[in-house]
Amino acid sequence: MTLKKLLLATTAMALLGATAAPTLAQTTIRLVSKDLLTTNPDDVKEIEAIEAALKAKGTDVDIQIVDMPGSGYADALGVKLLSGDIPDIIYFQGGDQKMAEQNILEDLGPWIEKSEYIKDALWPHNVERLKNYPYLLYIYPPRAPQPVMRSDWLEKLGMEPPTTVEEYEALFQAIHDADLDGDGTTGNTLGLTGYGNTSELDSIFNQAFGVTGTWMKNADGQWVNSRITDQEKAKIAFYADLASKDLFDKEFVTNTWDVKEDKFYSGKAGVIFGSSPEVIDIYGGKMRQAHPGEDISLTLLPIPEGPGGKGLAAVDVSKESRGFAISALSENKETAFKVLDFMASKEGQDIDRMGFEGTQYTKDGDAVTFTDAISTWYARFFNAANWQPPTPLLSDTAQQALDNLKSDFTPDNAFVWPAEYAADVDATEQVYRSWVAKFITGEASMDQWDQFVSEFNAAGGERMTEYAKGVLGE
Numbered sequence: 001m002t003l004k005k006l007l008l009a010t011t012a013m014a015l016l017g018a019t020a021a022p023t024l025a026q027t028t029i030r031l032v033s034k035d036l037l038t039t040n041p042d043d044v045k046e047i048e049a050i051e052a053a054l055k056a057k058g059t060d061v062d063i064q065i066v067d068m069p070g071s072g073y074a075d076a077l078g079v080k081l082l083s084g085d086i087p088d089i090i091y092f093q094g095g096d097q098k099m100a101e102q103n104i105l106e107d108l109g110p111w112i113e114k115s116e117y118i119k120d121a122l123w124p125h126n127v128e129r130l131k132n133y134p135y136l137l138y139i140y141p142p143r144a145p146q147p148v149m150r151s152d153w154l155e156k157l158g159m160e161p162p163t164t165v166e167e168y169e170a171l172f173q174a175i176h177d178a179d180l181d182g183d184g185t186t187g188n189t190l191g192l193t194g195y196g197n198t199s200e201l202d203s204i205f206n207q208a209f210g211v212t213g214t215w216m217k218n219a220d221g222q223w224v225n226s227r228i229t230d231q232e233k234a235k236i237a238f239y240a241d242l243a244s245k246d247l248f249d250k251e252f253v254t255n256t257w258d259v260k261e262d263k264f265y266s267g268k269a270g271v272i273f274g275s276s277p278e279v280i281d282i283y284g285g286k287m288r289q290a291h292p293g294e295d296i297s298l299t300l301l302p303i304p305e306g307p308g309g310k311g312l313a314a315v316d317v318s319k320e321s322r323g324f325a326i327s328a329l330s331e332n333k334e335t336a337f338k339v340l341d342f343m344a345s346k347e348g349q350d351i352d353r354m355g356f357e358g359t360q361y362t363k364d365g366d367a368v369t370f371t372d373a374i375s376t377w378y379a380r381f382f383n384a385a386n387w388q389p390p391t392p393l394l395s396d397t398a399q400q401a402l403d404n405l406k407s408d409f410t411p412d413n414a415f416v417w418p419a420e421y422a423a424d425v426d427a428t429e430q431v432y433r434s435w436v437a438k439f440i441t442g443e444a445s446m447d448q449w450d451q452f453v454s455e456f457n458a459a460g461g462e463r464m465t466e467y468a469k470g471v472l473g474e
Contacts, residue, residue, distance in 0.1 A: 025060065027335040032066035032080075033091035033324075034073045036380055042355075046380060049351050050342065059338050088330040089339065092136060093322045100135045101419060106326040109134040111337045121344035121384035124409060128317035133416055138323030139344060139382035141405045142315045145200040145273035147192070148280055148298040148397065150287070153180045153270060161299065165208050165238065165306040172247035175270035191247040193269035195255035197433055198239060198440070200273035203313045209235035210308025214316070214414040215468055223469050225461055227432050228453045231308060233446070236439050243440045253437045265290040271301065277398035277405075278378060284395060285375025300397045303404065312404065314412035324381070343381040352379045353393065366390070415471055417464075424460025431459045 036043050047063050054061050066087050069076050074094040081090070081099060092099075099105050109130065112118050118139070122130075125142050154161065157178060162168040172191025179186045194200050202211070210231035218224045226232055242248035249255065249269060264272040265287055274280035284298045303312060326336045342348045354361055354368075355377040361370045368390040394402060417425050435452040438444035444452075457465075 026062055027060065027332050028062045028064060029089060029332055029336050029339060030064045030066055030087035031089040031339075032068055032077065032087045033089075033380065034068070034093055035070050036065055036091075037067050038065050039067070042377075043380065045356065046351060049356075050339070050348070053347055053351065054338065054342055057342070059335060061335055061339065063339065086327045086329055088327055088332055088336040090325045090327060091323070092325060096136055096323075096325060097319075097416075097419075099325075100133075104328055105135040106328045106330075106333060107134045108137055108326065108337075111326075111333075112137075115337075115341045115344075117341050117344040117348075117384075121382065121386055123385045125315050125317050125411070126320075126385075128411060129320050132317065133319030135325050136320035136323035137325070137340065138320045139384055141276065141383060141385075141402060142409065143275055144312045144315070144405055144408075145203040145275045146280070146303075146312075146401050146404060147204065147271050147273050147301040148283065149175075149271045149301060150180075151297045151299045154299050156180055161301050163302050163304060165205070165304050168301075168304055169238075169242065169247070171301075172242060172271070173245070176245075176247055180270065181267035187246075189267065190249050190263065190269040191242070192271045193249040193255065193260050193263045194252040194273065195257050195260040196252070198236075198252070198436055200275075201239060202235075203273070204303050205235055205238070205306070206313040207309050207311040208304050208306025209238070210306075211235060211313075212308070213314045213412045215472060223472055224465060225428075225456075225468075227428075228456055228461065233449050234307070236436055237446050239436075240439045240442070240446060244442060248440070250441050253441070261286065274401070277394055277402040278383070280401055281375055281395050281398045282378070284397070285372070288375075297395075298397050300400050300404075303408065311410060312408040314410045316412045316414040318412075318414045318416045340381075344384050346387060349382065349384050349387040352381050353383070353387065354389065413472060415468075417467075421460070421464060421467065424464050427459040428456055428461050428464065431456050 031047075038044060043065065047065060051061055051063055068080070074092070077090070077092070078095045078098075081104070086104065090105075096105065112130065118137070121139055123139065123141055126137075126139060130137070153175070157171070157174050157180075159171060159174060162171045175189055175191045177186055178189070180189060192201075206212075211226050211229070214226055215223050216226045216229055216231070218229065239248060243250050249263070252260075255263075260272065261283070263269040264283070272283065274283055280298065280300070284296070287296050287298070288294070303310060324340060326333055326340075330336055343352055354370075355374060357363055359371070360374045360377050361368050363369075370391065370393065374393070392399070431452070435444065435455070439446060
């Protein structure tokens with residue numbers, strides 16, 4: 001071929017390439033997550049925004065939402081996975097360990113190490129949990145419930161926020177005795193409500209009573225489960241005393257989360273725990289919705305100091321209790337991880353945390369103003385540690401709760417149990433929760449504590465302690 005012909009051929013090929021750009025191959029990713037539904041317009045809108053953003057970055061992905069019931073999600077998900085129907089990205093809220101042991105879940109460690117965004121978005125406890133259990137990713141501040149109450153109620157009582165265990169009891173008593181809801185009656189308002197179990201209360205009262213971790217040394221210097229210690233006994237006795245005076249909701253065992261919230265919004269209870277800063281803001285928004293025309297704000301109550309000290313409960317770093325996983329059987333792991341990695345980026349966080357312009361926020365140039373709709377918006381994926389909103393996203397109350405999480409992080413000494421101890425873990429948990437409920441409701445007396453300890457040890461506590469000694473060292 002002559003040089004002229006070669007140049008003509010090269011030019012033609014260049015022109016052809018310029019007019020026939022390659023088409024991106026679309027990859028389908030199936031995603032299952034609690035409360036992420038094709039019937040929720042906001043969910044669908046967010047997924048479409050994610051797809052568009054990823055396509056602009058060179059990844060053409062069709063993210064298909066797999067609908068699952070919100071009630072009984074963990075059980076329903078387990079049935080789906082065991083049937084062989086395994087989506088590419090799976091949000092777990094329990095039941096993940098069995099799947100990991102069957103090699104169904106991808107080890108995320110290598111993916112995160114080479115990630116573009118996730119490795120810089122992790123919170124300190126995320127890093128530790130991934131070292132111990134690299135299958136679940138849940139980029140959120142630690143779940144450490146903190147108490148709030150109506151600011152106007154606190155002001156009506158003429159009290160300072162409580163800073164000790166004794167002052168907390170005095171506050172609950174004052175709420176109970178006052179006519180804060182203005183209905184002309186007193187003595188019918190609970191100081192505090194809760195639901196399910198006492199883990200919310202434990203978040204601020206554990207350290208105050210000296211319950212410093214899952215495993216503690218007894219007087220003989222031997223490791224014991226903290227749930228059978230004298231410190232735990234003193235804490236449960238405090239809860240039981242509150243309930244006996246109608247200061248703590250004896251119906252906490254049968255309350256669901258929505259019943260708990262309704263008691264707060266309707267004025268039947270004065271103090272409620274928010275599981276996260278965002279939830280605290282949701283409580284504030286719902287409280288204002290329940291009382292239109294009233295300018296109601298919430299006050300975050302301090303972490304109390306007690307006989308054992310002060311601080312939020314130690315954070316379990318053995319593994320994530322919930323979070324996103326990638327199927328080890330997926331044929332599209334790389335794309336699945338790109339979706340998760342993007343959600344940890346600034347652009348992904350802007351979508352996930354801020355919602356949509358014109359609904360959750362408005363823009364005037366670079367200035368962003370959040371609307372009232374932001375109070376009920378929630379992230380479907382992550383809360384990255386390094387993300388900064390263009391304007392404060394949290395209220396001062398919620399921001400204070402977040403600051404507490406950052407300043408008060410203490411790692412627990414809990415660890416992941418081998419599968420052969422699963423029955424012991426479940427049995428001792430059931431014994432503990434059952435006895436705590438009986439102590440608080442008055443069905444059992446604190447004089448029966450030794451009976452509880454014996455039952456706890458017989459249910460697997462002794463066997464678990466022997467194993468723990470090997471893990472923790474004598």
